[in-house]
Amino acid sequence: MRKFDVLTIGLILLLAGGGIYGILQLLGIETQQPGTWIGGLSILLLLGWTATYLNRFLTGKMSIHQQGEMYKTEQFKQQLEAMTPEELAEFQAELGIDSIAETIEDKGQ
Secondary structure, three states: OOHHHHHHHHHHHHHHHHHHHHHHHHOOOOOHHHHHHHHHHHHHHHHHHHHHHHHHHHHOOOHHHHHHHHHHHHHHHHHHHHOOHHHHHHHHHHHOOOOHHHHHHHHHO
């Protein structure tokens, strides 16, 4: 998620909170109660968002982790492409596999 997206979501939530506050006041709810309800709802939303963020962080499913893995895979493929057939055969023998391409495809599935 980009900074722009985060700021946009924050602005939307801020405006939505103000809108709900206004609606609750129009419905005749006392002045303090809409603020209490909006505050409680905001805390619940913040805790929910924090929980999803921690889950992505702990499971390694954040954008930066995924980009790092894609970068490592691409670098490895480029190194393999730069190898001569003899170097590639020697590397495959060291790893004890028949084909690097099949191994990479199996890992991707």
